[in-house]
Amino acid sequence: MNLVNGIEGGRIDPADRGLAYGDGVFRTLRLRNGKALLWPRQYAKLAADCFALDITCPGIAALEYDIEKITAVHTDGVVRITLTRGVAPRGYAIPGVANTTRIVGWSGEPPVRSDAHGIRARWCNLRLSRQPALAGIKHLNRLENVIARSEWNDSAIAEGLLLDSEGLVIGGTMSNLILMRAGELVTPALDACGVAGITRELIVERARCENMPVRIAPVATGDVRSADAVFLLNSVIGIRQIATLDDLNWKMHPVADQLRGWINYAENL
Amino acid sequence: MNLVNGIEGGRIDPADRGLAYGDGVFRTLRLRNGKALLWPRQYAKLAADCFALDITCPGIAALEYDIEKITAVHTDGVVRITLTRGVAPRGYAIPGVANTTRIVGWSGEPPVRSDAHGIRARWCNLRLSRQPALAGIKHLNRLENVIARSEWNDSAIAEGLLLDSEGLVIGGTMSNLILMRAGELVTPALDACGVAGITRELIVERARCENMPVRIAPVATGDVRSADAVFLLNSVIGIRQIATLDDLNWKMHPVADQLRGWINYAENL
Numbered sequence: 441m442n443l444v445n446g447i448e449g450g451r452i453d454p455a456d457r458g459l460a461y462g463d464g465v466f467r468t469l470r471l472r473n474g475k476a477l478l479w480p481r482q483y484a485k486l487a488a489d490c491f492a493l494d495i496t497c498p499g500i501a502a503l504e505y506d507i508e509k510i511t512a513v514h515t516d517g518v519v520r521i522t523l524t525r526g527v528a529p530r531g532y533a534i535p536g537v538a539n540t541t542r543i544v545g546w547s548g549e550p551p552v553r554s555d556a557h558g559i560r561a562r563w564c565n566l567r568l569s570r571q572p573a574l575a576g577i578k579h580l581n582r583l584e585n586v587i588a589r590s591e592w593n594d595s596a597i598a599e600g601l602l603l604d605s606e607g608l609v610i611g612g613t614m615s616n617l618i619l620m621r622a623g624e625l626v627t628p629a630l631d632a633c634g635v636a637g638i639t640r641e642l643i644v645e646r647a648r649c650e651n652m653p654v655r656i657a658p659v660a661t662g663d664v665r666s667a668d669a670v671f672l673l674n675s676v677i678g679i680r681q682i683a684t685l686d687d688l689n690w691k692m693h694p695v696a697d698q699l700r701g702w703i704n705y706a707e708n709l
Numbered sequence: 710m711n712l713v714n715g716i717e718g719g720r721i722d723p724a725d726r727g728l729a730y731g732d733g734v735f736r737t738l739r740l741r742n743g744k745a746l747l748w749p750r751q752y753a754k755l756a757a758d759c760f761a762l763d764i765t766c767p768g769i770a771a772l773e774y775d776i777e778k779i780t781a782v783h784t785d786g787v788v789r790i791t792l793t794r795g796v797a798p799r800g801y802a803i804p805g806v807a808n809t810t811r812i813v814g815w816s817g818e819p820p821v822r823s824d825a826h827g828i829r830a831r832w833c834n835l836r837l838s839r840q841p842a843l844a845g846i847k848h849l850n851r852l853e854n855v856i857a858r859s860e861w862n863d864s865a866i867a868e869g870l871l872l873d874s875e876g877l878v879i880g881g882t883m884s885n886l887i888l889m890r891a892g893e894l895v896t897p898a899l900d901a902c903g904v905a906g907i908t909r910e911l912i913v914e915r916a917r918c919e920n921m922p923v924r925i926a927p928v929a930t931g932d933v934r935s936a937d938a939v940f941l942l943n944s945v946i947g948i949r950q951i952a953t954l955d956d957l958n959w960k961m962h963p964v965a966d967q968l969r970g971w972i973n974y975a976e977n978l
Contacts, residue, residue, distance in 0.1 A: 442723040451720030452728060454711040454812045459721060459791070461851035462731030468799070493852070494859070520799060522728070530737070530789060530816045532851065532858035532882055543723045547799050569838035569902075570874060573856055581850035582730035582801065583762070587842055589801035590763070605839060613801055633838075 441513060442545040443506045456541055458524025461532065462580035464541070465489040466522040469675050471546075474515040476507050477707045478675065481638045486521060489577045495525050496540045506544040513546075518676055520545045524580070550676055558683025558692055559598035561672065563661075564588040564613065568604040570632035578635045588613045598680065599672050601664070604633050609659040615672040615680075616640035620695050621663060624653035639673040639703060646702040669693035678703060710782060711814040712775045725810055727793025730801065731849035733810070734758040735791040738944050740815075743784040745776050746976045747944065750907045755790060758846045764794050765809045775813040782815075787945055789814045793849070819945055827952025827961055828867040830941070832930075833857040833882065837873040839901035847904045858882045867949065868941050870933070873902050878928040884941040884949075885909035889964050890932060893922035908942040908972060915971040938962030947972060 444450025457463035490497035647654035713719025726732035759766035916923035
């Protein structure tokens with residue numbers, strides 16, 4: 441089920457800049473019992489990413505109206521919201537007048553993986569390029585993620601970890617990364633590449649409230665190898681601990697349940 | 710006028726990966742008197758870019774059939790061909806089965822700028838990120854070009870020049886660059902970023918045939934400043950000499966006509 445500018449079954453103009461140049465942003469969020477989880481935070485990030493690219497963000501009411509049309513049919517699943525700079529004549533120059541294209545699509549629940557024993561992950565060969573002008577933004581230029589995700593086919597491997605061109609650890613192909621290490625939470629700084637997701641943001645904020653040591657900092661592969669626990673997180677999978685990363689193995693760490701508790705609490709506010 | 714998979718007025722499925730992730734490639738070419746200029750070379754580059762991303766390239770006949778539908782109506786102008794990995798469920802993983810989406814769109818002639826006195830250009834502030842896995846490919850992830858092109862509004866400035874994150878000169882926002890310097894042609898190596906266009910390729914090949922010294926090499930800003938002539942080129946604008954680049958000025962160089970002659974010859978084969 442897809443809504444384009446509020447119209448069910450709507451289609452996209454081939455001259456849309458989202459298609460022509462990847463000129464837009466998106467979010468993926470969870471529906472549960474008819475509720476879009478962490479919606480105010482999701483909208484805030486959408487608006488911030490639009491602002492960063494100088495795209496006009498639709499008002500929150502328009503998107504809520506779209507989501508209501510979906511929840512009238514599907515109470516659970518995944519919603520992807522895509523906003524593009526809209527239809528314009530050929531050329532990179534941003535048109536003086538452009539109407540943001542709003543796409544809200546539903547898809548079913550992803551396959552559930554048990555949290556009990558953690559997930560398997562691998563290191564990817566692709567190195568993310570460093571582009572401070574786009575870092576952190578969940579924009580539509582995602583070929584690096586596509587290439588990285590194409591490196592493995594083994595369905596037992598849930599995620600691939602990515603380094604940037606300087607060898608710093610950035611996160612997974614579709615997830616952010618948080619380490620528990622030397623008594624503190626550490627998540628990679630995303631000022632040169634990567635997507636700054638809202639689950640990560642929420643964990644960092646809550647840890648600060650709880651006086652749990654937490655740091656946003658460059659992360660080296662050695663930091664991962666010597667971590668007490670490594671977590672991957674996004675709005676769809678929640679928080680997953682890595683049990684196996686190529687030659688490394690970790691036992692389940694009790695902080696996982698604490699972090700999940702923070703997310704559940706925020707989701708149910 | 711737009712054809713989507715051969716259908717005039719066709720529209721794009723919102724679940725197309727070209728829109729979702731910029732997962733596709735494109736070309737822009739010139740129509741003149743009902744002929745798609747340099748078509749065999751354009752198709753070869755399209756096929757090569759598809760191959761690099763493991764996208765199935767349509768056969769040349771399908772695209773020629775689309776172009777014929779356009780030239781039946783418009784004998785001159787610009788044609789953009791976009792190929793995407795097609796419609797697929799959510800997720801970065803490349804689907805096992807995907808049907809390439811084929812978009813062929815026409816637009817009118819760009820505004821003609823006189824070649825006689827050269828063009829004005831500027832240096833852009835944005836630095837291109839270095840990603841060897843995507844370098845040279847004309848893919849749909851073009852936000853860097855969009856951001857760079859948004860740095861100026863003065864319509865007297867025809868193009869902006871881009872450096873990469875290491876300070877090497879790569880080219881214009883929508884064009885390749887060739888210098889005439891110390892008796893040889895030099896064009897930036899595009900193994901870390903940039904788009905390797907076919908006009909540049911054609912010039913390099915022909916120069917080699919003619920025993921004119923030509924080199925593909927890293928280019929520093931000092932090389933541009935000390936060049937005898939600086940040319941910008943693409944399939945739509947042809948070959949333009951820069952007359953003014955911020956504080957620098959150049960007189961028109963006689964090699965310009967020679968390079969244009971090579972392109973004209975190839976276009977009329």
